[in-house]
Amino acid sequence: MNDNRAASAKSTQPKIYLDIVEKLRLMIQDDGLLPGDKIPSERELSERLQVGRSSVREALRSLELLGLIETRRGEGTFIKVFQEHRLVELLGAFFLLDEKTRNNLRETKILLEQACLQGLMQKTPPEKMEEMIQWAESHDWDDEIFFKKIFQLNPNHLLERIWIVVNSYEKSSGKTSRMAQKKLYVDLLHALKNKQGQDVNSIYLSGLRK
Amino acid sequence: MNDNRAASAKSTQPKIYLDIVEKLRLMIQDDGLLPGDKIPSERELSERLQVGRSSVREALRSLELLGLIETRRGEGTFIKVFQEHRLVELLGAFFLLDEKTRNNLRETKILLEQACLQGLMQKTPPEKMEEMIQWAESHDWDDEIFFKKIFQLNPNHLLERIWIVVNSYEKSSGKTSRMAQKKLYVDLLHALKNKQGQDVNSIYLSGLRK
DNA sequence: GTATTAAAGTGGTCTGACCACGTTTTCTCT
DNA sequence: AGAGAAAACGTGGTCAGACCACTTTAATAC
Numbered sequence: 091m092n093d094n095r096a097a098s099a100k101s102t103q104p105k106i107y108l109d110i111v112e113k114l115r116l117m118i119q120d121d122g123l124l125p126g127d128k129i130p131s132e133r134e135l136s137e138r139l140q141v142g143r144s145s146v147r148e149a150l151r152s153l154e155l156l157g158l159i160e161t162r163r164g165e166g167t168f169i170k171v172f173q174e175h176r177l178v179e180l181l182g183a184f185f186l187l188d189e190k191t192r193n194n195l196r197e198t199k200i201l202l203e204q205a206c207l208q209g210l211m212q213k214t215p216p217e218k219m220e221e222m223i224q225w226a227e228s229h230d231w232d233d234e235i236f237f238k239k240i241f242q243l244n245p246n247h248l249l250e251r252i253w254i255v256v257n258s259y260e261k262s263s264g265k266t267s268r269m270a271q272k273k274l275y276v277d278l279l280h281a282l283k284n285k286q287g288q289d290v291n292s293i294y295l296s297g298l299r300k
Numbered sequence: 301m302n303d304n305r306a307a308s309a310k311s312t313q314p315k316i317y318l319d320i321v322e323k324l325r326l327m328i329q330d331d332g333l334l335p336g337d338k339i340p341s342e343r344e345l346s347e348r349l350q351v352g353r354s355s356v357r358e359a360l361r362s363l364e365l366l367g368l369i370e371t372r373r374g375e376g377t378f379i380k381v382f383q384e385h386r387l388v389e390l391l392g393a394f395f396l397l398d399e400k401t402r403n404n405l406r407e408t409k410i411l412l413e414q415a416c417l418q419g420l421m422q423k424t425p426p427e428k429m430e431e432m433i434q435w436a437e438s439h440d441w442d443d444e445i446f447f448k449k450i451f452q453l454n455p456n457h458l459l460e461r462i463w464i465v466v467n468s469y470e471k472s473s474g475k476t477s478r479m480a481q482k483k484l485y486v487d488l489l490h491a492l493k494n495k496q497g498q499d500v501n502s503i504y505l506s507g508l509r510k
Numbered sequence: 511g512t513a514t515t516a517a518a519g520t521g522g523t524c525t526g527a528c529c530a531c532g533t534t535t536t537c538t539c540t
Numbered sequence: 541a542g543a544g545a546a547a548a549c550g551t552g553g554t555c556a557g558a559c560c561a562c563t564t565t566a567a568t569a570c
Contacts, residue, residue, distance in 0.1 A: 164532035248404035374563035
């Protein structure tokens with residue numbers, strides 16, 4: 091049974107490793123796997139999907155570079171909690187973004203942040219906001235960390251993930267779009283807590299640079 | 301420079317394929333390669349970097365999944381233009397599977413659409429809007445097609461891509477969130493053209509179904 | 511010259527072999 | 541029997557070599 095799979099594997103041409111990525115997605119979905127869970131070993135996947143181990147590895151390495159999985163030698167491969175990871179270095183390193191793209195990034199980021207703030211205002215109980223204020227006053231942070239926490243507060247985690255990606259992109263574009271003034275952001279938090287929508291927005295906008 | 305040392309005192313060398321990704325980056329940078337240019341073949345990279353071809357492939361496949369490069373069988377591997385990166389799609393495709401996130405789909409979609417409309421109002425010349433109105437009155441369409449065109453009108457193509465992903469996932473989640481009448485949307489277009497922001501928003505919201 | 515054909519180059523995939531490391535089991539000594 | 545050491549096993553990491561399918565290029569025939 092050495093060589094004749096080349097002849098048989100011709101129905102769905104597209105690269106095997108992409109196929110495996112998709113199969114993995116379905117597998118994770120159907121089995122209800124969560125971050126931290128272990129996925130089958132490379133050899134087992136290879137056998138189960140009837141493909142070479144090298145193809146399995148191409149798929150896994152791709153997902154690893156994306157930050158979706160994590161591999162530990164001797165242990166196995168695990169689903170990871172998504173985080174920016176190498177996106178910044180990768181994207182920034184490979185391309186210089188043109189002006190138009192950069193503007194899109196900035197605009198989209200601002201939009202997401204505004205939306206998040208408005209959403210928070212409607213959905214977050216004052217206690218939670220108070221907690222956040224406490225944290226803000228007792229820790230050191232910059233804009234990015236601040237908004238990361240803001241997004242974590244919002245139950246719409248899809249929004250959070252989109253922001254993470256957009257933010258990574260924008261960071262890789264080189265220009266830092268604003269400069270944190272702690273007081274300003276604390277004011278913002280208070281306005282949020284008091285549900286003063288107009289103030290939230292104007293304070294946010296005044297924090298933007300350029 | 302090399303990163304990825306995670307957090308262990310183990311003197312394990314970083315994975316080769318990551319090293320190759322970095323080397324490739326430098327190579328592209330030093331040689332001044334631009335989108336569309338061809339990069340060395342897998343076999344040549346393998347020899348030049350003194351690593352196995354499979355490791356080279358793991359690196360290349362990773363970059364390919366990200367949309368940073370493109371490979372054409374029999375021809376070679378080429379650098380791609382930044383705009384075509386697949387990150388948004390991929391990240392969406394992967395962990396959108398939990399229930400909670402699913403419930404965020406509708407909210408996020410609405411948000412994106414509102415934002416797109418507001419952006420359009422500020423940036424689109426009346427002629428373009430008139431064109432759109434003409435099209436809307438002389439063709440058949442549903443909500444999805446309508447908003448697809450709306451997003452295409454907006455020069456922020458990043459926003460468009462995000463919407464496409466969110467929309468497609470909301471569709472697959474089963475519940476169709478609206479079914480408005482043609483007239484309503486034509487009204488919306490006129491309000492857009494006349495830059496009546498308040499009306500745009502209220503008309504949009506009245507078109508939503510539960 | 512053009513058309514056909516052969517060769518070379520390139521990505522796509524598989525197999526089997528090691529290595530390095532972590533976990534589990536087994537063995538040994540007390 | 542229990543604790544600690546050693547071996548076995550499982551897993552990712554890497555490599556070399558072999559084909560296949562496809563494209564480009566060079567050689568050949570007309």
